[in-house]
Amino acid sequence: MPATDYRGSSTLFSNFGRSILSFHRDQVHSMESSTHEAKSQELELEAFQRQVAERFHDLSAAGPGELLSLSWIRKLLDVFVCTQEEFRMILCNNKEYLNRAPMDRLISEFFERSVKALDVCNAIRDGIEQIRQWHKQLEIVLCALGNNRSLGEGQFRRAKKALIDLAIGMLDEKGGSNSVLAHRNRSFGRNNVHKDPRSLGHFRSLSWSVSRSWSAARQLQAIGNNLTAPRNNEVLATNGLAVAVFTMNSVLLFVMWALVAAIPCQDRGLQTHIYIPRQFVWAVPILSLHEKILEESKKRDRRNACGLLREIRRIEMCARYINELTYSVQFPLTMEKEGEVRQRVEELREVFEAVKDGLDPLELQVREVFHRIVRSRTEGLDSFGRGNHPE
Numbered sequence: 001m002p003a004t005d006y007r008g009s010s011t012l013f014s015n016f017g018r019s020i021l022s023f024h025r026d027q028v029h030s031m032e033s034s035t036h037e038a039k040s041q042e043l044e045l046e047a048f049q050r051q052v053a054e055r056f057h058d059l060s061a062a063g064p065g066e067l068l069s070l071s072w073i074r075k076l077l078d079v080f081v082c083t084q085e086e087f088r089m090i091l092c093n094n095k096e097y098l099n100r101a102p103m104d105r106l107i108s109e110f111f112e113r114s115v116k117a118l119d120v121c122n123a124i125r126d127g128i129e130q131i132r133q134w135h136k137q138l139e140i141v142l143c144a145l146g147n148n149r150s151l152g153e154g155q156f157r158r159a160k161k162a163l164i165d166l167a168i169g170m171l172d173e174k175g176g177s178n179s180v181l182a183h184r185n186r187s188f189g190r191n192n193v194h195k196d197p198r199s200l201g202h203f204r205s206l207s208w209s210v211s212r213s214w215s216a217a218r219q220l221q222a223i224g225n226n227l228t229a230p231r232n233n234e235v236l237a238t239n240g241l242a243v244a245v246f247t248m249n250s251v252l253l254f255v256m257w258a259l260v261a262a263i264p265c266q267d268r269g270l271q272t273h274i275y276i277p278r279q280f281v282w283a284v285p286i287l288s289l290h291e292k293i294l295e296e297s298k299k300r301d302r303r304n305a306c307g308l309l310r311e312i313r314r315i316e317m318c319a320r321y322i323n324e325l326t327y328s329v330q331f332p333l334t335m336e337k338e339g340e341v342r343q344r345v346e347e348l349r350e351v352f353e354a355v356k357d358g359l360d361p362l363e364l365q366v367r368e369v370f371h372r373i374v375r376s377r378t379e380g381l382d383s384f385g386r387g388n389h390p391e
Helices: 009-060 070-093 102-145 153-174 190-194 199-204 215-225 233-239 241-262 283-298 310-328 333-382
Strands: none
Touching: 009 070, 009 153, 009 190, 009 241, 009 283, 070 310, 070 333, 102 215, 102 241, 102 310, 102 333, 153 310, 215 241, 233 241, 241 283, 310 333
C-alpha cells in the first residue's frame, strides 16, 4: 500500500500498533488453543490406558470357578468391544496423525493383525458349533435318564449310545483331527459382505473359511510377530498415539489367545509368547491372566483337553460319571443305585442348562467382534485415503 494513502505518522503508528496487538492476541489464542488440544489429547490417552487396566483387573479378579467359564469369556469379549470402540474414537479424533511417520506404519501393522484375528473368530465359531453338537448328545442322555419314570435297560442303552458318540466327538477334538464342521465354507455375515463392493476390495486376499491346513497356534504367532512396545522417539513423534496402538495390539493378541485356549479349534497350541513391559498400567492384570490360563493348561487332567472352557470340563466329568454308572448297574435297579443315577443326571442337567444359556450369546458376541474389526479397518483405510482402492 503506497505511503500517500496514510494520513500522517500518528495514523500509521496507530494502525501498526493495533495490528501488532491483534497479531499478539491471535498468537496467544492460537497457543492457548493448541495447548488445550494437546492437554485434551493427553487426558484422552491417559483415560484409555486407565480404563483398559481397570477392565482387565476386574477380569483377573475372577475366582477359580469363574475363570474361563462361558460367563467369563463373554465378559472378556465385552472388554474387547469397549476397548476397540474407544480406540476407534481416538483414531477418529486424531486423523491428522494417521498419514505421518511412524504412525502410518504402526496403524498399518495393526490392521494387518486385525485381519489375522478374523480367521481366529471364524475358527472359534466352528468350535462353538462343535460344543453345540456335544450339547445335543447331553440332551439325549437327559431325555433317556432324566424323566420321572422307573429306569430300565432300554433307557440306559439309549444313554450309552449318546455318551459314546459324545466321547468320540471330544476325543476327535483332542486328537486335533479335522471335523467336517471345521471345513464348511462359512463365515460371519458372508452374504452381507458381498453387498459392499468396497469391503470386498479391502478383504480380497482374506479367506472366508478355515482351511484344512489352518493352525490357530500359527495364526496367534503371526498376530504377535514383531509386537514390541513403542520407542521414546515414536511416542514423541505421535504425541503418545503409539502407546494407544500398542495397547490395542496387545489386547487383540491376548483376547484371541484366550479364545483359542478356551474353545476347541484346529491346532490350538498355547505357546504364543505375550511380552508386555510392566510399566504399562494394564500390563499386570493381562500378564496375570496369561499366567493363570497357562497354569490351567498344564494341569495333569487338562494337558490334552480340547478346550479349557469350564463347561467343557464339567461335560467331561459328568459324562464320565454317568458312563461308569451305565456299565455298573444291574437290573432291576436298587433304590440306592437309582438315587445315585438321578443325582448324576441332575449334575448333568446343570451343565446342560449353563451351556444352553451361554452358548448362543457367546456366538453373537464373537460375531460382533468380527464385524467390529471389519468396520474399524474399513474406517481406518478410509482415513488413509485408500478407501476406494483394493489392496
